[in-house]
Amino acid sequence: MKQLYFNFKNGLFFKGSFIRNSSVFASGAIGAYLIGFLFTPFITRIYNPEDYGAFALFNALLAFISSIMSFNYASALLLTKSKAEFYRLARVVLVIAVLITAILLVLISLFKTSIVHLFNLNKISNYLYLLPILGLFSILQLIADKLNIYKKEFKVNAIAKLFSVGGGKGVVLFIGYNFGSVIYGLISGEVIIRVLNTFLLLNREVKTFFTNLFSDIKKNKLIATAKDYKNYPTYIFPTTILNQLSIHAPVFVISYVYLSEELGYYSLAMSLLGIPVQVIGFSIGKVYFQKASETYNSKDLLLFKKQLINLFYLITIVASIGYSIVFSFGNQIFTFVAGSKWTFAGEVAQLLSISLALQLVGTVIGPVLMVIRKEKVQFYASIVGSIIFICMIITGVYKNLIFRDFILLIAIGIAIKDLLLIFFTFIKVKYISVKHVFFSLLIIGLIFYSSYLLFIK
Structure with missing residues (x-):
């Protein structure tokens, strides 16, 4: 705790410190999600749950397609040791993404009717061609995002998030206000966010970025670079597919x-509950990944251990307190924020709250396994967790559960997945006891039980 206090007290005032970089980087994410949250009361009073449901399906397909676009080579970009090596790996990512985009567009052209019928995609059938195109933009966005992190230009990322989300949500509201609850309004907003964010991330270096990215694309260099990072498509990529399927x-x-x-109810609940995961988890997680890599590569294992434990307990406490509020007042929060037609989404959020607290912790801590080069462990932990989760989902369908019980089953599955990841992380980091995992569970349990006694019972 002493080290945690020292980091908090001094880190904010030193340029390049972990906490300062986290603060700058997270400020963009916090601001972006705050903008999205501020738009929510207006958007949810225009768009109905059914349209939200169709949009959720579109976004789920887009997220899955985006996740397979690079065979996970993009995950290794921050581990490169020079800017030249960064661009060599980025070219591998780009070539794979372009090829997959072309293949998907051909498949949609040839089998669109069959795909729509087989997967019940009637409500989004007119927008299927957008999926691979937006997936390609997601890869360009990811490369630009990691390049800025690599160069420690966190302010650029923050500004890009703010303006892209603001522009996208503005489009959603404009279309909804003028044309009512229509799905293309929600999808148009997503298009604006992804495209605008990509170009804003590049700032004034659009020409330089694309010149470096598209120059020197040679087969032998691509193959050599791909072999250097073969663990990512071999171990991390299957994990990503399973994770995306389970998510x-x-x-x-x-x-x-x-x-x-x-x-639609489930979508809105997960969207709002996912804000802390996105803001705190991914923003701080990305910066911590870069900082942890530097510390681990410098062989300072004692400092690496202290950083991990301090961050672990801090994020556990923050997640527990935040989500216990949703656990206690979910109905009231969603009715106030989204309107009376979304009250049931608050009940869904209450059922999911504890599992999302664990997910936030797992999101921040999970990248440690990649830092210590234990990708295989992450692979096996994710496989086991995802298989358990998917089996639970299948069981729920087979048992013909009512919707509330199915949501509770989802919550239990999410908790099991993230607990496995956290547990295996602490097992594999040297000189750190797994007792910290049990202490964190005790903290979460006490905070949620206290909320239950104070506000529910």
């Missing part, structure tokens, strides 16, 4: 088995 399996199943309206 979006509820959306696919709800859209197929339950009503689009119920998918």
